[in-house]
Amino acid sequence: MNAARATLSGLLAGTVFGLGLAISQMTNPEKVLNFLDLIGPWDPSLIFTMVGAVVVTFVGYRWLLGGTPRFASAQQLPGNRSIDTRLVTGASVFGMGWGMAGYCPGPAVTGLASGSLEPLLFLGAVYVGFVIAGARPAPRPEAAAET
Amino acid sequence: MTTFTPIAATIGGALIGLSAVLLMWLNGRIAGISGILQGAAFSRGAERSWRLAFVAGLVLGGALYVLVTDGTLLTREGVSPWLIVTAGLLVGVGTRLGSGCTSGHGVCGISRLSPRSLMATLSFMATGFAMTAMLRHVLSVSV
Numbered sequence: 001m002n003a004a005r006a007t008l009s010g011l012l013a014g015t016v017f018g019l020g021l022a023i024s025q026m027t028n029p030e031k032v033l034n035f036l037d038l039i040g041p042w043d044p045s046l047i048f049t050m051v052g053a054v055v056v057t058f059v060g061y062r063w064l065l066g067g068t069p070r071f072a073s074a075q076q077l078p079g080n081r082s083i084d085t086r087l088v089t090g091a092s093v094f095g096m097g098w099g100m101a102g103y104c105p106g107p108a109v110t111g112l113a114s115g116s117l118e119p120l121l122f123l124g125a126v127y128v129g130f131v132i133a134g135a136r137p138a139p140r141p142e143a144a145a146e147t
Numbered sequence: 148m149t150t151f152t153p154i155a156a157t158i159g160g161a162l163i164g165l166s167a168v169l170l171m172w173l174n175g176r177i178a179g180i181s182g183i184l185q186g187a188a189f190s191r192g193a194e195r196s197w198r199l200a201f202v203a204g205l206v207l208g209g210a211l212y213v214l215v216t217d218g219t220l221l222t223r224e225g226v227s228p229w230l231i232v233t234a235g236l237l238v239g240v241g242t243r244l245g246s247g248c249t250s251g252h253g254v255c256g257i258s259r260l261s262p263r264s265l266m267a268t269l270s271f272m273a274t275g276f277a278m279t280a281m282l283r284h285v286l287s288v289s290v
Contacts, residue, residue, distance in 0.1 A: 001174075003193035009173035010197030011204045017166035017178065017250075018208020024152075024159025027209060027220040031149040033290055036279035043149045045156040050253065052160025053167070057258035060168030065259070069175030076176055077259070078246070083266045090245025091252070095271030097237025099278030101230060102290065104249045105242065106180040109202055113209030114220040121228055122235040123184075129239015130185055137189045 002071040009071055018110040024049040027111045029102025029118075036099050167255050170201075179251025180205075181242035226290055245271075 025031045026049060035046035069075055098104050103111070103122050111119035167178040174197060187198040209220050242248045245267055247256065252271075256264020282288040 001193045001197075003196060006174050006193060007196045007200045009169065010200035011207075013166045013170040013173070013178065014201035014204020015208045015211070016162055016169060016204075017180075017201075018205040019212055020159045020162030020164075020166060020208070021205070022159070022209050022212035022218070022220055023162065024156045025149070026159065028149065028223075029221060029290075030223055033279050033283075034149045036275045037283055038276060039280060040283055041148055043151055045149075045152050048153045048156035049160035049163070052157040053163040053254045054160075054258050056161050056164025057167040057254055060164065061171065061255075061258050064168065064171050069171070070173045072175040074175060075171065078177065078256075078261070078263075080246070081261075081263055083263050087245050087263060087267055088270050090241050090243065091247075091267035091270035092241070092245075092274045093237050094241030094245055094248060095274030096278045097234040097239075097241060098249070098271060099275035100237065100282060100290070101226070101234030103234065103238070104180075105184055105238065106205060106248075106250055109180070109184070109205040110209035111221050113206050113213060116221055116223075118221070118223065118226065118231055121231050122238075125232040125235025126184070126239035126242075127188065129236045129241075130188075130243050131239075132236070133240045133243035135185050135189050135243060138191050141191060 001073065005071040017106065018113075020049075020053070021107050021110045022113075024052075027107045027114070029107075029111075031102075032104075032107070033099070033102040036102075163250070163254060164258075167250075167258070177251055177255045179247050179255060181238075181248040182246075182251055185243065230288070230290065241271075 021027050034041055034043035108119040108122045170176050170178045183198045183201050187202050252264040252267040
């Protein structure tokens, strides 16, 4: 991986993603919850966000998938194809949290720019959740080389 | 109350798609935010750097929006911190177990026509609808 260019690419992609979340108002948890609240003041805007994102990604991926990225040696795509209990349980638990506070991970990060403490508190808890579910720091490369 | 904003929602969605396309074209990676957040903290070297930069970009994008449009990102106040923390724990555990969130499964996975991501998306949409309905209309929690 061409580290410096890959890092700049990450910054660019993240900035475009953050702008997209802000313009679509996905950063506003009330808007997300009003989409999820079918029997309340339903706001279907989020469907347009999802469809807009999927159409652009689908077309771009048709053109790109199977090719070679500019700043990495190969594309890394999820290899796991099994629909198992872990997947459905995990996704269902995620949905419960999403429907509770109105944040999924991306909008909470972009929402940090508001200066509000709510997304910070939420993200702190998300990281605790990652660790509870088994996330650990990767071993140091030099330590791995010594063994 | 929020108002129905189909044009802004579509433009924002298209930008999210553009970001996913950029990340695949340049770095060959899926734009899955829960995975990027984990890698930004737990991986090392170049694998960590681009993810940290992506996370910084997410905040920068929000800041640019506020500066340029004078708009707001979120205005909610007064929701119980316990509810926010509980929701965050569920999102952290759930996205790690389920290997993705709205971006990785909902946008990128569906665009790859992955049956696994479609199943994940149907699952989190279903429990999302159910949780919001229960909180607002059964337990009368104001969120």
